[in-house]
Amino acid sequence: MIVMTKDTMQIVREQDVVPFRNRVRELSVKIGMSLVNQTKLITAASELVRNMLKYANGGKVMLETVSKNAQAGIRLTFQDEGPGIADVQQAMRDGFSTGKSLGLGLPGAKRLVNEFDIKSTLGAGTTVTIIHWKHGR
Amino acid sequence: MDRIPILKMGSFLLVTIQVDLYDRLALTLENDLITMVSRTGAKGVLIDISAVSIVDSFMGRILGNIASMSRIMDAETVVVGMQPAVAITLVELGLTLQGVHTALDVEKGMELLHSKIGITDEPEEDEEGPDDSND
Numbered sequence: 153m154i155v156m157t158k159d160t161m162q163i164v165r166e167q168d169v170v171p172f173r174n175r176v177r178e179l180s181v182k183i184g185m186s187l188v189n190q191t192k193l194i195t196a197a198s199e200l201v202r203n204m205l206k207y208a209n210g211g212k213v214m215l216e217t218v219s220k221n222a223q224a225g226i227r228l229t230f231q232d233e234g235p236g237i238a239d240v241q242q243a244m245r246d247g248f249s250t251g252k253s254l255g256l257g258l259p260g261a262k263r264l265v266n267e268f269d270i271k272s273t274l275g276a277g278t279t280v281t282i283i284h285w286k287h288g289r
Numbered sequence: 290m291d292r293i294p295i296l297k298m299g300s301f302l303l304v305t306i307q308v309d310l311y312d313r314l315a316l317t318l319e320n321d322l323i324t325m326v327s328r329t330g331a332k333g334v335l336i337d338i339s340a341v342s343i344v345d346s347f348m349g350r351i352l353g354n355i356a357s358m359s360r361i362m363d364a365e366t367v368v369v370g371m372q373p374a375v376a377i378t379l380v381e382l383g384l385t386l387q388g389v390h391t392a393l394d395v396e397k398g399m400e401l402l403h404s405k406i407g408i409t410d411e412p413e414e415d416e417e418g419p420d421d422s423n424d
Contacts, residue, residue: 166312173309173343191342191374195382198345202312246383256346260382 156217156224163201164210173198175215176226183217183224185286193226193284196261200230200280203257207250208234208277218283225266225285236274244270293318295325301333301402302326302364307340315351322355326362333402334359337395339370349384356389365405366390369398 157179161172176197180190197213204211211232218227237243244262249255258280262268267283291314296303302325304318322334334355338344344352356366367390371379379386390405392398 170309170311177342188374188377191372191378192381194343195345195378198343199382202345202347253346253350256383260346260384263381263383264378 153218153220155227156219159215161213161215162210163204163213166205168210169198169201169205172201172213176228179215179217179226180284183226183286185226185284186288189284189286189288192264192288193228193282196264196282196284197228199257199261200228200282204230204232204234204278206253208232211277220285223285223287225283227281227283230280231277232279233277236276236278237270237272238274240270240272291317292321295321297325297329297331300331300406301335301399302329302331303335303337305337305340309341309343310348310351312347315348319351319355319358323358323362326359326364331364332406334364334366335395335398335402336366336368337370337398338368338375339372339394341375342372344371344375344379344384346382346384349379349382349386352386352389360388365402367392367398367401369393369395 161175163172173194176194177190180193201213211230214229216227218225242248244258246259247255261282265282265284266289269281270278272278293304293306293314302322304322325331326334336352336355352368359366369392371391390401392401
Protein backbone atom coordinates (compact mmCIF):
# COMPACT_ATOMS: atom_id res chain seq x y z
CA MET A 153 0.00 0.00 0.00
CA ILE A 154 1.31 3.44 -0.97
CA VAL A 155 0.56 6.49 1.14
CA MET A 156 -0.05 9.51 -1.06
CA THR A 157 -0.98 12.26 1.37
CA LYS A 158 -0.98 12.46 5.13
CA ASP A 159 -2.53 14.91 7.52
CA THR A 160 -3.45 15.00 11.21
CA MET A 161 -6.35 16.65 13.04
CA GLN A 162 -6.79 17.11 16.75
CA ILE A 163 -10.27 16.43 18.06
CA VAL A 164 -10.85 17.96 21.46
CA ARG A 165 -14.41 19.24 21.46
CA GLU A 166 -17.65 18.49 19.66
CA GLN A 167 -17.28 21.58 17.43
CA ASP A 168 -14.29 19.85 15.85
CA VAL A 169 -16.53 17.11 14.46
CA VAL A 170 -18.09 19.05 11.58
CA PRO A 171 -14.78 20.45 10.22
CA PHE A 172 -13.32 16.96 10.54
CA ARG A 173 -16.19 15.45 8.56
CA ASN A 174 -15.76 18.15 5.93
CA ARG A 175 -12.08 17.32 5.65
CA VAL A 176 -12.89 13.63 5.11
CA ARG A 177 -15.41 14.64 2.48
CA GLU A 178 -12.83 16.80 0.67
CA LEU A 179 -10.38 13.93 0.55
CA SER A 180 -12.95 11.44 -0.70
CA VAL A 181 -14.12 13.84 -3.39
CA LYS A 182 -10.51 14.34 -4.41
CA ILE A 183 -9.98 10.64 -5.06
CA GLY A 184 -13.29 10.46 -6.92
CA MET A 185 -15.29 8.37 -4.45
CA SER A 186 -19.00 8.00 -5.23
CA LEU A 187 -21.55 9.78 -3.07
CA VAL A 188 -22.79 6.60 -1.39
CA ASN A 189 -19.27 5.55 -0.47
CA GLN A 190 -18.45 9.04 0.75
CA THR A 191 -21.53 8.99 2.95
CA LYS A 192 -20.65 5.58 4.39
CA LEU A 193 -17.09 6.62 5.14
CA ILE A 194 -18.05 9.94 6.70
CA THR A 195 -20.78 8.35 8.81
CA ALA A 196 -18.34 5.71 10.09
CA ALA A 197 -15.79 8.44 10.79
CA SER A 198 -18.42 10.43 12.62
CA GLU A 199 -19.28 7.47 14.87
CA LEU A 200 -15.63 6.86 15.70
CA VAL A 201 -14.79 10.47 16.38
CA ARG A 202 -17.84 10.72 18.61
CA ASN A 203 -16.67 7.69 20.58
CA MET A 204 -13.28 9.29 20.98
CA LEU A 205 -14.82 12.47 22.40
CA LYS A 206 -17.25 10.64 24.63
CA TYR A 207 -15.02 8.01 26.16
CA ALA A 208 -11.54 9.52 25.91
CA ASN A 209 -12.11 13.29 25.90
CA GLY A 210 -10.82 13.46 22.37
CA GLY A 211 -7.68 12.44 20.58
CA LYS A 212 -6.21 12.76 17.16
CA VAL A 213 -7.05 11.47 13.73
CA MET A 214 -4.59 10.78 10.95
CA LEU A 215 -6.10 11.22 7.50
CA GLU A 216 -4.32 9.56 4.60
CA THR A 217 -5.04 8.96 0.96
CA VAL A 218 -3.61 5.60 0.03
CA SER A 219 -3.35 3.43 -3.03
CA LYS A 220 -3.30 -0.33 -3.49
CA ASN A 221 -3.48 -2.29 -6.75
CA ALA A 222 -4.09 0.97 -8.58
CA GLN A 223 -7.16 1.76 -6.48
CA ALA A 224 -7.21 4.87 -4.33
CA GLY A 225 -8.69 4.90 -0.85
CA ILE A 226 -8.87 6.82 2.40
CA ARG A 227 -7.31 5.56 5.58
CA LEU A 228 -8.31 7.14 8.88
CA THR A 229 -6.56 6.34 12.14
CA PHE A 230 -8.31 7.40 15.35
CA GLN A 231 -5.97 7.48 18.27
CA ASP A 232 -6.86 8.35 21.84
CA GLU A 233 -5.27 8.10 25.24
CA GLY A 234 -8.48 7.26 27.03
CA PRO A 235 -9.26 4.45 29.47
CA GLY A 236 -9.19 1.76 26.79
CA ILE A 237 -11.81 -0.92 26.16
CA ALA A 238 -11.91 -3.84 28.59
CA ASP A 239 -13.53 -6.32 26.21
CA VAL A 240 -13.13 -5.39 22.56
CA GLN A 241 -15.21 -8.32 21.33
CA GLN A 242 -18.09 -7.26 23.50
CA ALA A 243 -17.73 -3.63 22.36
CA MET A 244 -17.98 -4.81 18.74
CA ARG A 245 -21.38 -6.40 19.35
CA ASP A 246 -24.53 -4.61 18.22
CA GLY A 247 -26.42 -3.02 21.04
CA PHE A 248 -23.65 -3.11 23.59
CA SER A 249 -22.84 0.20 25.23
CA THR A 250 -21.31 1.26 28.51
CA GLY A 251 -22.73 4.72 27.87
CA LYS A 252 -26.40 5.24 27.24
CA SER A 253 -26.17 5.25 23.48
CA LEU A 254 -27.66 2.74 21.05
CA GLY A 255 -24.44 0.75 20.94
CA LEU A 256 -24.22 0.94 17.16
CA GLY A 257 -21.06 3.02 16.91
CA LEU A 258 -18.28 0.44 16.61
CA PRO A 259 -20.12 -2.43 14.91
CA GLY A 260 -21.99 0.02 12.67
CA ALA A 261 -18.78 1.76 11.64
CA LYS A 262 -17.22 -1.61 10.86
CA ARG A 263 -20.11 -2.54 8.56
CA LEU A 264 -19.82 0.74 6.68
CA VAL A 265 -16.19 0.55 5.64
CA ASN A 266 -14.00 -1.95 3.76
CA GLU A 267 -11.34 -2.47 6.40
CA PHE A 268 -11.56 -2.04 10.14
CA ASP A 269 -9.01 -2.64 12.83
CA ILE A 270 -9.18 -1.91 16.54
CA LYS A 271 -6.49 -2.12 19.18
CA SER A 272 -7.05 -1.18 22.76
CA THR A 273 -4.99 -1.30 25.92
CA LEU A 274 -6.61 -0.72 29.28
CA GLY A 275 -5.32 2.49 30.80
CA ALA A 276 -3.37 3.45 27.68
CA GLY A 277 -5.91 4.12 24.96
CA THR A 278 -7.56 2.89 21.83
CA THR A 279 -6.59 3.05 18.17
CA VAL A 280 -9.09 2.37 15.42
CA THR A 281 -8.03 2.26 11.80
CA ILE A 282 -10.46 2.20 8.90
CA ILE A 283 -9.93 2.09 5.16
CA HIS A 284 -12.50 2.73 2.51
CA TRP A 285 -11.67 2.24 -1.15
CA LYS A 286 -12.79 4.46 -3.96
CA HIS A 287 -15.11 1.84 -5.40
CA GLY A 288 -16.23 0.63 -2.00
CA ARG A 289 -14.69 -2.83 -2.21
CA MET B 290 -25.61 30.56 19.92
CA ASP B 291 -26.82 28.85 16.76
CA ARG B 292 -30.41 27.73 16.58
CA ILE B 293 -32.50 26.00 13.97
CA PRO B 294 -35.65 27.99 13.24
CA ILE B 295 -39.02 26.35 13.82
CA LEU B 296 -41.94 27.67 11.77
CA LYS B 297 -45.55 27.31 12.79
CA MET B 298 -48.03 26.72 10.00
CA GLY B 299 -51.58 26.11 11.12
CA SER B 300 -51.46 23.18 13.49
CA PHE B 301 -48.07 22.01 12.21
CA LEU B 302 -44.50 22.88 13.04
CA LEU B 303 -41.97 22.93 10.22
CA VAL B 304 -38.25 22.52 10.59
CA THR B 305 -35.75 22.60 7.76
CA ILE B 306 -32.30 21.47 8.74
CA GLN B 307 -29.88 23.24 6.41
CA VAL B 308 -26.60 22.54 8.13
CA ASP B 309 -24.78 19.49 9.38
CA LEU B 310 -25.77 19.23 13.00
CA TYR B 311 -23.25 19.08 15.75
CA ASP B 312 -24.40 17.60 19.01
CA ARG B 313 -25.39 20.65 20.95
CA LEU B 314 -27.33 22.10 18.04
CA ALA B 315 -29.25 18.84 17.71
CA LEU B 316 -30.05 18.73 21.42
CA THR B 317 -31.17 22.37 21.33
CA LEU B 318 -33.46 21.55 18.43
CA GLU B 319 -34.95 18.59 20.28
CA ASN B 320 -35.64 20.77 23.28
CA ASP B 321 -36.99 23.73 21.28
CA LEU B 322 -39.31 21.51 19.28
CA ILE B 323 -40.89 19.84 22.27
CA THR B 324 -41.31 23.21 23.96
CA MET B 325 -43.00 24.54 20.82
CA VAL B 326 -45.30 21.52 20.58
CA SER B 327 -46.40 22.13 24.13
CA ARG B 328 -46.77 25.90 23.72
CA THR B 329 -48.64 25.87 20.42
CA GLY B 330 -50.58 22.65 20.80
CA ALA B 331 -49.26 21.60 17.40
CA LYS B 332 -50.62 18.32 16.07
CA GLY B 333 -47.81 17.57 13.66
CA VAL B 334 -44.09 18.12 13.25
CA LEU B 335 -42.45 18.02 9.84
CA ILE B 336 -38.67 17.80 9.68
CA ASP B 337 -37.00 18.34 6.32
CA ILE B 338 -33.56 16.76 6.17
CA SER B 339 -33.00 17.09 2.42
CA ALA B 340 -29.92 19.24 3.01
CA VAL B 341 -28.43 16.85 5.57
CA SER B 342 -25.64 14.75 4.12
CA ILE B 343 -24.77 12.72 7.22
CA VAL B 344 -27.08 11.02 9.72
CA ASP B 345 -25.07 9.07 12.26
CA SER B 346 -26.41 7.10 15.22
CA PHE B 347 -26.52 10.18 17.42
CA MET B 348 -28.51 12.20 14.92
CA GLY B 349 -30.76 9.17 14.34
CA ARG B 350 -31.40 8.92 18.05
CA ILE B 351 -32.34 12.61 18.17
CA LEU B 352 -34.88 12.10 15.37
CA GLY B 353 -36.30 9.09 17.22
CA ASN B 354 -36.46 11.06 20.46
CA ILE B 355 -38.29 13.93 18.81
CA ALA B 356 -40.84 11.51 17.38
CA SER B 357 -41.49 9.71 20.67
CA MET B 358 -41.62 12.89 22.72
CA SER B 359 -43.99 14.50 20.22
CA ARG B 360 -46.21 11.43 20.31
CA ILE B 361 -46.48 11.69 24.07
CA MET B 362 -47.45 15.32 23.53
CA ASP B 363 -50.11 14.21 21.04
CA ALA B 364 -48.28 15.28 17.88
CA GLU B 365 -47.11 13.17 14.94
CA THR B 366 -43.64 13.55 13.43
CA VAL B 367 -42.73 13.06 9.79
CA VAL B 368 -39.16 13.20 8.52
CA VAL B 369 -38.95 14.10 4.84
CA GLY B 370 -36.38 14.42 2.08
CA MET B 371 -33.80 11.89 3.15
CA GLN B 372 -31.05 11.58 0.56
CA PRO B 373 -30.70 8.09 -0.95
CA ALA B 374 -27.07 7.80 0.16
CA VAL B 375 -28.13 8.62 3.71
CA ALA B 376 -30.84 5.95 3.64
CA ILE B 377 -28.41 3.30 2.38
CA THR B 378 -25.91 4.23 5.07
CA LEU B 379 -28.49 4.26 7.88
CA VAL B 380 -29.61 0.73 7.13
CA GLU B 381 -26.06 -0.61 7.01
CA LEU B 382 -25.27 1.21 10.21
CA GLY B 383 -28.19 -0.68 11.76
CA LEU B 384 -30.41 2.29 12.44
CA THR B 385 -33.98 1.79 11.28
CA LEU B 386 -35.56 4.93 12.75
CA GLN B 387 -38.34 2.94 14.34
CA GLY B 388 -41.40 4.95 15.18
CA VAL B 389 -40.42 7.80 12.89
CA HIS B 390 -42.77 8.39 9.97
CA THR B 391 -41.05 9.30 6.73
CA ALA B 392 -42.09 10.72 3.38
CA LEU B 393 -40.22 11.48 0.20
CA ASP B 394 -40.70 15.24 0.17
CA VAL B 395 -42.37 18.08 2.03
CA GLU B 396 -45.57 17.82 0.00
CA LYS B 397 -46.01 14.10 0.67
CA GLY B 398 -45.06 14.69 4.28
CA MET B 399 -47.82 17.25 4.67
CA GLU B 400 -50.31 14.85 3.11
CA LEU B 401 -49.22 12.16 5.53
CA LEU B 402 -49.60 14.47 8.51
CA HIS B 403 -53.05 15.55 7.36
CA SER B 404 -54.16 11.93 6.99
CA LYS B 405 -52.69 10.93 10.36
CA ILE B 406 -54.44 13.72 12.15
CA GLY B 407 -57.67 13.24 10.22
CA ILE B 408 -57.79 9.61 11.33
CA THR B 409 -56.76 10.07 14.94
CA ASP B 410 -59.35 12.69 15.86
CA GLU B 411 -61.62 15.43 14.61
CA PRO B 412 -60.21 18.87 15.35
CA GLU B 413 -61.74 19.89 18.67
CA GLU B 414 -63.79 23.07 18.75
CA ASP B 415 -61.30 25.18 16.83
CA GLU B 416 -58.89 27.08 18.95
CA GLU B 417 -56.30 28.25 16.54
CA GLY B 418 -55.52 31.70 17.81
CA PRO B 419 -51.93 32.72 17.12
CA ASP B 420 -51.21 33.25 20.81
CA ASP B 421 -52.86 30.64 22.95
CA SER B 422 -49.65 30.04 24.80
CA ASN B 423 -49.90 29.13 28.46
CA ASP B 424 -52.31 26.53 29.64
